[in-house]
Amino acid sequence: MQVFLADTIDINDQALRIANWRNLRAAAINFIASTPTLPLPGRGNTLDRWRALSAIGGQDLALVKVLEAHFDAQAILADLDAAAMATGELWAVWAAEPPGVVLDFTATTETSGLLSGTKAWCSGAQIASHALLTATAGGRQVLCRAVVDLEYMDYDTSRWQAVGMSRISSGTLMLRGARASLVGPPGAYLDRPGFWHGGAGIAACWFGATTAIAGRLREDRRVKSNPHVAAHLGAIDIALSAVAALFRETAALIDAQPRQAHRHEIVRLRALMDRVASDVIERVGRALGAGPLCTEHDHAQRCADLMVFLRQAHAESDEQRLGEALFDGETRTWRL
Structure with missing residues (x-):
């Protein structure tokens, strides 16, 4: 009896993961190039924003997870009267704060400083160029913007074993004095x-x-x-x-x-x-x-x-x- 075995794909294969990440980033950048903005929430066209996100979600959930975060970052910057993102950038938002996982912001000037510590559930860190991150400074939550610079960051996806959403890992980011600047006053992100x-x-x-x-x-x-x-x-x-x-x-x-x-x-x-x-x-x-x-x-x-x-x-x-x-x-x- 001849047995025909289907090709198997190991989702943990690093070469495959890298290829998936590159393809996902290229798809996101191409979408943003054709659609640089979505209507901001609460400005009269909230439903149009949701319809756009729904349309992407109906095609590719990994892609919409990346793009929703990018357009969410765009809305956050607008809400807090912060400088807008530049053309060609791909942003993420990392605001999970599980117990025992701490990211500290140490000010070096009035509006900038260094991030050190650990950030959990950082989706898309391998493809994002910039990120908004929540951190702690003086016992209060602050929101920071940073370039995703792996010279000062280690990204661990070893625990991400998901079959669903396998193309966009949500790993743990370890930061070692990464440069960042504050966005808004303390507590503004949640307020x-x-x-x-x-x-x-x-x-x-x-x-x-x-x-x-x-x-x-x-x-x-x-x-x-x-x-x-x-x-x-x-x-x-x-x-x-x-x-x-x-x-x-x-x-x-x-x-x-x-x-x-x-x-x-x-x-x-x-x-x-x-x-x-x-x-x-x-x-x-x-x-x-x-x-x-x-x-x-x-x-x-x-x-x-x-x-x-x-x-x-x-x-x-x-x-x-x-x-x-x-x-x-x-x-x-x-x-x-």
């Missing part, structure tokens, strides 16, 4: 309303990928011959229509009241999108079986990528906050 507005942009990326996954079911002929398949598609239509309406409502609210954070509304939107996306992945799989996940690379990769990307949501923790806010009377809802 600005745009912090929450930007969080909804992530959900727009999820929406685009979710509709692409749902589209695989929508075009399948079994919808006409199998009532269970049709029922799954109908349930998906209900869920996606509901979350799309909430996107439109939330965007209008942000544009009408841009100086408000709208935290409750945005947490609710993200939580709903998380549940809808998870449900769509499950329903498409139940309707079509293992076939598309095993034989259609783009669909299988999109499902795997989205399952990882969705975990930027805070799941039941967000739902807990929503419930507590309602009980305490902090917000009013459920009105037509």
